[in-house]
Amino acid sequence: MTLSMPSSLPEATVFSSSSPREISSISLDNVTLGYSRQPVVEGLSLNLQQGKVNILIGPNGCGKSTLLRAMAGLLKPTQGSAVLQGKELHKWPRRTLARALSFLPQAPEVPENMTIGQLVEQGRFAHRGLIRALTAEDREAVSWALEQTGLLDYRERSMRTVSGGERQRAWIATALAQQASILLLDEPTTYLDLGHQLEVLELLQELSTTQGLTIALSLHEINHALMFADSLTLLANGKLLYSGPPQELVTTGLIESTFAIRGQYLNIPGHGPLHIATSSQRRKNPLPLARTA
């Protein structure tokens, strides 16, 4: 491990005893983000909770992906700063940054002629560089990542021929093989059926509790966010509406107003209140079919 631990962070000492990984977190300070001068996110500040599952929710186009790209150092803020370990993200050398954080875009393009095993090996580039052969440590990391995602028997399968769910898990395995202490995922449950969605979310939760990984992901499914988030962030129109524990978001009524839905909260023991949406607020004039004659 090459990154030094920032001594100023009090949490560092707490986690270092239980985990060999270096501890770090990303903080965004008053950032404005945008493609070609039109801001998608304006004046937003957010600190990722270290060693926790941070979930971003918000309606389509609210800036979730943009925010995650900025956290991954792929988009330089036009204003404000995005900082990891006291250093602005865009100033990090790419390979050093890749050992500290890994990012998975939403539904990445499928590479030609690559097996799942070969793809997951790409996740070791940050450690191997241009020349170094696969070491025992690399192989172990790859096998571990494949095992975590249930893909050990799929190594030799081509990325083009496997199902959407297996493909998505292969991408997650690639990010895991990178063995970074921060994991950013843009809608990692897209294309997965409900069982596999929960499986991925449980895996991420387990990684944060047992390995102390800092995880940030965006989700569409509000209830999954309520169930799995240690810290929940709600965005709308590039602005931060709420950031904090999910239980408190439920009491604000922001979910219904932001997503323009109506429904009811249902208390599930062990999971707190979940929201059952029953109708949309947007439709002023429902179709005639919906009426009872």
Added chain:
Amino acid sequence: MQPAPSSSMSGIASSLKKNRKIPAQQLSGSRISGGLLGLVIFSFPIVVILAIFLGTVDLETAETLFALFGEGSQRTDTIIAFQRLPRVIVGLLVGVHFALSGALLQAITRNPLADPTILGVSQGATLAVMLFLMFAVYAGNSDGSQLFTIPLEYLPLAGCLGGLIAGFAVYLLSWQSGLSPLRLTLMGIALGAVLHALAMGLLAGWGSTRMESILLWMSGSLYARGWDHLIYLLPWTVASLFFLPLLRRPVRLLQLEDDCATSFGLSVPLWRSLALAVGAGLAASAVGVVGPVGFIGLVVPHLARYLSRGTNQHFYIPIVALLGAGLVVGSDLIGRLLLSPNEVPVGIIAALLGVPVFLVLLRRYG
């Protein structure tokens, strides 16, 4: 299987893993490709030896052998040392250049149909060679006295420079959009079309006196290629020997989306630029020396991928190089013998051989 790094990590996911075996069909497929690969490796030296021993001038085998050690008659020595040997070596290098450049360009533009024409390199070289030939002819006074002369042996240099300039222009035009593969491809095709149109216009307008040599060059020929042509090829061959091992992993990552490659730790603009420079240099030098030989750059990477299926991925690039070299030298040999003493240009034979192979590959794996 390797043990998990931490016992606490015994995955929830692992309970859901399914046991699926690789279908037997796939195994027998890689056995066939493995056999074909053996055949290719075995026949490569035979093709090279045949290309030295057979030709338009019928030489005795023993005489050729003597000539190879400088012990033959003067006539045989000359034919072997200054015609066949350099021609075969130039052919080998040109084949390696076209094939490697095709493999590089296909990977970094993420376009399985890419070849040296996709960056406008071939078209740029063609236009430059035409301009060169125009000036070589017309750079005289109207009364026939020479104003100045441009020696014809600089023709490969003109072609090489033209190709490099076109490739660099495409690079600059794509820079603003972060060298995205789509942008590179569109710019390359657009610029290539313009350059091609200009070249055709030149050919129609002033080409009559040199029409024949221009057409011969455009179909890609190894005729009368000698030792001096190696100067244009070898620097790029050496550079690629140095850079290709470094480029192997970056090029593999560049086949992923830019965001993925970047977050896996690759500095995408740097490595894409370097890979483009090597690809364009290999293509431009080869086009400059023999003209735009099509299909080698397009077909060989696919063929090599098929042949290397059962092997370690480290062998892919050497197989690309071997196939390219063998295909060019073999095509040239056929071209020399087919209508002897006339020659069919290597580019035509390469295309005639390459297309059926390509169609078979497309049908089976497209």
